[in-house]
Amino acid sequence: MKIAVIGSINMDMIFQVKRLPQKGETLLADHYRTVPGGKGANQAVAAARLGADVTMIGALGKDGFGDQLMEHLNIEKVNTEGVMRTETPSGNASITIDKEGHNTIMVYPGANYDVTEKWIDDKLYLVEDAEWVMFQLETPLLTVEYGIKRLKALGKRILLNPAPAQILPDSLYPLIDIITPNETELSLLSGVENTDMGVQALLKKGVNQVVVTLGEKGSIAVNEDKTTKGKPFAVHAIDTTAAGDTFNAALLIALMKEKSMTDALSFANAAGALATTKMGAQSSLPTDLEVQELIK
Ligand code: ATP
Secondary structure, eight states: OEEEEEOOOEEEEEEEOSSOOOTTOOOOOSEEEEEEEOHHHHHHHHHHHTTOEEEEEEEEESSHHHHHHHHHHHHTTOEEEEEEEESSOOEEEEEEEOTTSOEEEEEEOGGGGGOOHHHHHHTGGGGTTOSEEEEOSSSOHHHHHHHHHHHHHTTOEEEEOOOSOOOOOGGGGGGOSEEOOBHHHHHHHHSOSSHHHHHHHHHHHTOSEEEEEOGGGOEEEEESSOEEEEOOOOOOOSOOTTHHHHHHHHHHHHHHTTOOHHHHHHHHHHHHHHHTTSSSSGGGOOOHHHHHHHHO
16 A cells, blocks of 8 residues: 655644733743644554555755754655655644633744655656555645646546645646545635535535534545445544644545455545544554544
């Protein structure tokens, strides 16, 4: 199972506080830790933990976070030959969480915005034997557009996780095999609030398969022929960070194993549910064995 991921790599800096600071106020945090994140890297590591052979194309700064993130991807057995080091600081997110779980998040894209069309061209040889390529929207939209067009022309299958949501050019939709918005992203992309109508709008634009993630309600997959509902798994959720990323990786892996859409949604829902039971992004990604345990 060979997958390529073209996307972001971030360090998440998590500050736990009793309450969120006011404007101009300085607070002492009770706890602090750094956890590898970024949607691209999360999906790459999730896929690797679930047994895929994953190549990452992205960018990191020549800084300490860059060193740590590169080492982490290597430990997780993600091929990092396509990760360049640039003069821009590594992408990072500053996350403040209070006792009630409310948060404020600031993301600095940094080196993620150095992923250019040329870098994709230079690294195309790395994705030669990948069947599927996964994209998200934390790298520049122009690069995402270019990458999807270039790789589709090479016969690759494309999964786009349209997060964080941005309006996409209409010419992109017919090149996408699977698009995986959550409900908020779906309504922004389609321009309609209603989920069923939103899905139909994306199919009309030319996407082959729309898979909507519904949080604790599971997920739904719709194409021209049929609608498949994925049953949710009840878990004690403590942090939903990276649930969507895990879902995307798991869905692709199940489909590559030629599972039916019903079984693929079930596997992806179980993986997403497990990711909510632990704190942090890549610290919460489940293994294949853990997902199998929850399903049976
Ligand atoms: P995020 O951006 O936080 O990573 P998302 O909004 O893209 O997530 P969600 O729909 O929240 O995606 O979650 C992805 C999948 O994870 C869901 O389809 C579901 O299968 C699973 N999931 C998420 N939250 C829960 C929950 N509270 N209980 C059980 N399963 C969950």
